[in-house]
Amino acid sequence: MRLCVGDKEKEGDLVRVGIPRTLSFFTYYPLWKPFFEALGAEVVVSPISNKALLDEGVRETVNDACVPIKLFHGHVAALKDRVDILFIPRLVSIDGKVTLCPKFLGLPDMVRCSISGLPEIIESRLDLKKGRFELYRFMFRVGQRITDNKLRIIGAIWRARYSFYCYRKLLLHGFTPLEAFPLLEKGIIPPPKVNNGEIKLAVLGYPYALYDDYVSVNLLKKLEGQGVSVVTPEMVPEQMMKKASKKLPKNLFWYYSNRVVWASIHYLQDKSIDGIIHVTAFGCGPDAMTNKLVELEAKQQGKVPCMSITIDEHTGDAGVDTRVEAFVDLLKRKKGIL
Amino acid sequence: MKGYLGIDVGSVSTNLVVIDEEGRVLVNLYLRTRGQPIKAVQDGMRHVEQELSGSDIEICGVGTTGSARTLTGVIVGADTVKNEITAHAVAASHLVPDVQTVLEIGGQDSKIILLRDGIVVDFAMNTVCAAGTGSFLDHQAARLNIAIEEFGTLALQSTGPVRIAGRCSVFAESDMIHKQQMGHTFPDIISGLCDALVRNYLNNVGKGKDILSPVVFQGGVAANAGIRAAFEKALGLKVIVPEYFSVMGAIGAAMLAKSAVREKQETLFRGFAISEMEYQASSFECQGCPNLCEIVNITVDDEVLARWGGRCGKWETLRKTG
Incomplete structure (x- = not known):
């Protein structure tokens, strides 16, 4: 059964599409939001991650999943009674070369098995290995779940494309996704951010770990508070990523892991950073490789200090505080600021 | 003579050290924390006061470190509150x-x-x-x-x-x-x-x-x-x-306090009287949002000295009026 936008609109009501605020949210929200809105749907986003959401997620999820996946379940649970459709696409490959972490591939199934009382789910498969136009074919398929009007879908794809283009530009200008979202709403693209911190750190990790302040225990804000300017993988231009990827004899199998390793290579060759912090979720399989590669790169390239921070379900941030403070101290003393 | 006090309150032990201007250790104490950091610090302060009585040493700066460094810092009035890594490194490179x-x-x-x-x-x-x-x-x-x-x-x-x-x-x-x-x-x-x-x-x-x-x-x-x-x-x-291997964190904290005080020329030390004050730590769950943060209140004589534990920072800023 398809929920028809036309029928709903006639009743003066919009179809509500729910998007969980984690995992691919930080990569794709500026694409999906205008897309669904142009199709005539209302986009509902789950609340900012909090303890209650995580607790709910931990209850619902298989025990040995990583925190981000548990949190995703919490977000879905928070949305399920407030929307008509949940948007949980099956992201297989988003660069046309490698796949995402297996948990992304099985995400819709995992959620459906764990949480009961779910509304309709759009779980269309996005696999860009099928060709460069696959993204549009995918969006077309998704659009058809909302409306029969093909012209409207094509129009929505164009609108989404433009918003996504602006978003990428904001990221390249040095804004984090959290800073970019409101700018995007207002439709302004300020000039590239000038880094004026005493020290500059590359904070590397998956977007859902870096930009979710609850999961990262406010890491980015803490660093900012200590006079550190931060760069992340999302701020590396595509051609630089490509260049960095050539340095390795072989790439990893997972999209986000590759981005982290390439970003570390890029920033190290750039020689503009004073240190690297790698943020990893406890129990993350791909990160066993990623972490070591980042560490080895940092060591090779002139011994740039490198630290990894493991995030888990803990709410006490004492451990992170101690490490971050000591790391920043180390860099400041090294530079002669302290 | 000037002395600097370093306090390292860890999970198992609470260490207090007094060093002089040259970094020589005058007093060193190793106590068990026994799950009561406030009491351990107060006991330690009492001991230090006894050991210093009769000498002309005046505490001109205090530094805290260890996992209870923030708590201790508030109680004693620390000039510097530093992480254990920095403190240990400072002490080690001073002695070796x-x-x-x-x-x-x-x-x-x-x-x-x-x-x-x-x-x-x-x-x-x-x-x-x-x-x-x-x-x-x-x-x-x-x-x-x-x-x-x-x-x-x-x-x-x-x-x-x-x-x-x-x-x-x-x-x-x-x-x-x-x-x-x-x-x-x-x-x-x-x-x-x-x-x-x-x-x-x-x-x-x-x-x-x-x-x-x-x-x-x-x-x-x-x-x-x-x-x-x-x-x-x-x-x-x-x-x-090193000779003082068990109290190195405290030595580092004392040395950091020495340099912190040199810059600002005064100390926030509340004096040895703090060992006789009634400090109370209580906690409650903030109901302001779904995070349900556990807020810790440190009070002395019904006056709120400090609050922490919240993610948003609203309780921390209420400390003066609270």
Whole structure:
């Protein structure tokens, strides 16, 4: 059964599409939001991650999943009674070369098995290995779940494309996704951010770990508070990523892991950073490789200090505080600021 | 004469040190925290006051470190509140100026700090596992009914240490029980345990680090001659245990306080009278949002001294009016 936008609109009501605020949210929200809105749907986003959401997620999820996946379940649970459709696409490959972490591939199934009382789910498969136009074919398929009007879908794809283009530009200008979202709403693209911190750190990790302040225990804000300017993988231009990827004899199998390793290579060759912090979720399989590669790169390239921070379900941030403070101290003393 | 007080409140021990202008240790105290950091600090302050009575030493600066550093900082009025890594590194490079590697094993933390030319260039801390830290050794000593002080000397009597799995403290314990039921002697088991803990430390905390001489070993566990010998065997290097190995964090905090006070020319120290005040720590769950943060209140005579624990910071800013 398809929920028809036309029928709903006639009743003066919009179809509500729910998007969980984690995992691919930080990569794709500026694409999906205008897309669904142009199709005539209302986009509902789950609340900012909090303890209650995580607790709910931990209850619902298989025990040995990583925190981000548990949190995703919490977000879905928070949305399920407030929307008509949940948007949980099956992201297989988003660069046309490698796949995402297996948990992304099985995400819709995992959620459906764990949480009961779910509304309709759009779980269309996005696999860009099928060709460069696959993204549009995918969006077309998704659009058809909302409306029969093909012209409207094509129009929505164009609108989404433009918003996504602006978003990428904001990221390249040095804004984090959290800073970019409101700018995007207002439709302004300020000039590239000038880094004026005493020290500059590359904070590397998956977007859902870096930009979710609850999961990262406010890491980015803490660093900012200590006079550190931060760069992340999302701020590396595509051609630089490509260049960095050539340095390795072989790439990893997972999209986000590759981005982290390439970003570390890029920033190290750039020689503009004073240190690297790698943020990893406890129990993350791909990160066993990623972490070591980042560490080895940092060591090779002139011994740039490198630290990894493991995030888990803990709410006490004492451990992170101690490490971050000591790391920043180390860099400041090294530079002669302290 | 000017003196500087350093306080390191950790999970297991609370250490207080007073140093003079040249960094010489005048008073050093090692107490057990016993789960009551406020009481431990107050007891410590009472002791320090007694030791200083009759001398002309005046406390001109206070620094705190350790996992209860913020709490302690509020109670005593600290001039600097620093993390343990910085504090340990400062102390080690003061006592052994050309130190390149610091191995530190405390109650629940273990860390490695690499210094080159007196500057910290890299460090690592144990992640989620407490195997190999003081509290595990404490626990094993209690289980075997041996005083923890004898642990090291017993290990040194071993002629053929047995192999114990050191990857996880739970597995290590079952392995030890197995070996003891098989009839191995105490010294061999304990020596095997020391080897296992050192192996675990080097593979986990010291993973991929260039451990160069001089190596300084500090923290409460450095008292254990068995672990010290196991380190020397595994590294093939001489391991220096400084005279004040168990209070190095506090020495570092005192030295940091000295430089902090030099800059601002005054101290926030609330005086030794704090050991007689009624400090109360209470906590409540903030209902403001779904995060349900646990807010801690520190009060003295019904006056709120400090609040923390919230994610949004609203309670912290209420401290003055609260």
